[in-house]
Amino acid sequence: MIFLHLSDLHLGKNVNEISMIEDQKFILEQIVRIAIDKKADAVLIAGDIYDRSVPSEESVSLLDWFLNALIQAGKKIYMISGNHDSDERLQYGSELFRSNGLFIKGIYDGNAGCETFIDTYGEVKIWLLPYVKASSVAHYHPEMKCDTYDAAVRSAVSLCDVNPEKRNIILAHQFVTSCGKDPEQSGSETFDSLQVGTIEKANADVFDRFDYAALGHIHRPQKVGRETVRYAGSPLKYSRSEINQTKSIPVVAMEEKGQVHIEYAELKPKHEMRSIKGKLQEVLNSANILYPDDYVFVTLTDEQIAADAIDRIRHFYPNVMHLEYQNSHTEAISQYDIHFQETIISFRDLINDFSRRVNGHELNEEQIKILKEIAAKEGIEDETH
Ligand SMILES: [Mn+2]
Incomplete structure (x- = not known):
């Protein structure tokens, strides 16, 4: 199975009062071409699809175009909500879209979604965990100890009935650290907790049972701990502090169990x-x-x-x-x-x-x-x- 890992599209975003919609259209067209050129089977989008919970008409049209272009090209799409998205609005039509290979998990209802992709090596389980707060996990699972953010994310992930013999991928939109080391932020992220130092964090080992964790939330592309627990990063620079970053998307080839190869497709923006x-x-x-x-x-x-x-x-x-x-x-x-x-x-x-x-x-x-x-x-x- 070959898949592209995307996140933090923030469709409809303005940067310093300039609309990014044309730049976003340009970069999504490039991503469709990459998906075709790399013969990807699927595209994973790990949250913050839109910039706002009530997205603009033009950003809804742009997402519609993008999803259609990928489906027409024969790609499956797996998508979760981020903290910028409205869970309910993103969930819209998801039951109807399944038959076309578009799998959306916008609302956390106490469980992560699970889809099965089959390739020549057998089954790949794709787990879809929308953005969760500690309180939402605690709400559905009062029996579990969710007194910290790490404990809550750990509980939400532990509820995935993972068969370690099989290949497993998870999509999540959370703040993940490794060995106390924070991921490098870009300045264009927004968190529920705004004060530095009070950001709630989950440790990357919560994803130990997964062959690949496709993360969203942090806008700089980077791994967290091991290579296969990774933030795709935003596809465009959304703040001045990102000037020196190079945006790319992971193109992941998952072969038999234990064999995961990642290459990076560099993204070239319409405007530097x-x-x-x-x-x-x-x-x-x-x-x-x-x-x-x-x-x-x-x-x-x-x-x-x-x-x-x-x-x-x-x-x-x-x-x-x-x-x-x-x-x-x-x-x-x-x-x-x-x-x-x-x-x-x-x-x-x-x-x-x-x-x-x-x-x-x-x-x-x-x-x-x-x-x-x-x-x-x-x-x-x-x-x-
Ligand atoms: Mn974001």
Whole structure:
């Protein structure tokens, strides 16, 4: 059996307010071609199909197109929900779709789904565990000890009636660590628990009985512990911190029991994502403009802020995602001594101090008057007047 492992499509996602839908269409077309070229039997999609629980019309149409293209090409599809998906909406039509080889497990009902794929070596059991929280496992299994996230995921997985003689694959969308080592995150993931250090984790050994664990949730492609417990990663870069990542998809050949071979098909996006740094004149110099359609994050080093900089940059780089300054003023702000605030007694001093740091000069009376009015509207009282 040969399968592609995908996850975290996040269809309908906007990155810095730019819609990714055309990029997603482009990458899904590439994935369909890879599935055909690699003679894959199946495609596994490990959650976060959509970016939002109520997906946009265009993202629903795109998924419809993608699933159809794969089924028309003779591929089976196995799919679970992630934390971004609505379990119920993803579950829609799943009973009807089974006869066409599309297997969806959107809702956790106390058990993982189980499908059987048959190849020349016999049966492969494909277990489908949708995204679970500790509370949802505890709800269905009050008899099991699910007081931690690890215990809950362990319980949910242990309930899979795995025959270790046979070949077993599991799809899961969870935060999995190995030997206390966290997977490398990308910055575009969102977890239920937002504070770093409080993210709930399950240890990779929960998947010991499976020949391959197709994981979703973390956007950087990587293994967790052994090679065959793996995050596919998102197919596109969804944040600035992913600029230096190469996105790929595992193409897995599962032969007889114990024989799993993984190769990686690199994904080439419609638009690259990159950073540019320099003075505005340098950034706009035609000699320096190489790939104007890329998604660019621009850092200007000019001392003076040009009010129309973003428009001028957008003229050459229509897909500019972000503009920031790095100069002596931003440097001063980043080193701002918070104790200084206590010594500032008036609103005027405070905003003048800010203006000096950002603009290099104080504000005139008219400007101060306007800012005072705005502050008053926002309920900020200037006790010193
Ligand atoms: Mn995700």
